Amino acid sequence: GEDVEQSLFLSVREGDSSVINCTYTDSSSTYLYWYKQEPGAGLQLLTYIFSNMDMKQDQRLTVLLNKKDKHLSLRIADTQTGDSAIYFCAENSGTYKYIFGTGTRLKVLA
């Protein structure tokens, strides 16, 4: 069935780049999302990519999509302590239905 998998934890030093990975199974996914959840808060939309794109860049964020391997990554350049949060990957085939990953907890060390 449909599934989205992410590693649970990632720890990086302030100023380094972070790369958060995600794999999905639904080949009909046309939109792939990254959301950020800070402690005690809701999910904040960071960015999304269409399935016909390989890469999308938005300031410090770079999203890479390998459609053949069904692999999505989020790179955060110059990671700051304010980037510490849980990052969720989600796939969507253009309907109401989102499939969310379990989230990757990013810890940024000063």
Added chain:
Amino acid sequence: NAGVTQTPKFQVLKTGQSMTLQCAQDMNHNSMYWYRQDPGMGLRLIYYSASEGTTDKGEVPNGYNVSRLNKREFSLRLESAAPSQTSVYFCASSEMTAAPRQTQYFGPGTRLLVL
């Protein structure tokens, strides 16, 4: 422009009690959603409303009811709370349920503990 708001922020219930979680959006979105978030799991859809006047079951609807009160408001009701309903509940909205306007925006969540 507050986006999606939810009340209450926190709630403690005893088993068997009932309560209603409130959600409102000011983005003039047609579609609204209720999710639950449990440790080690992604968000799971409880119910959604594609447009005012319609509601449909999601992945985990048992034990819940919803009301789409008007275009702005979508409430979630627990008639007889159970410990298994201890969770964080998120409301979300989107312009529509179909591409390219299906991107969902989330509220801050309600943390519910059922004893």
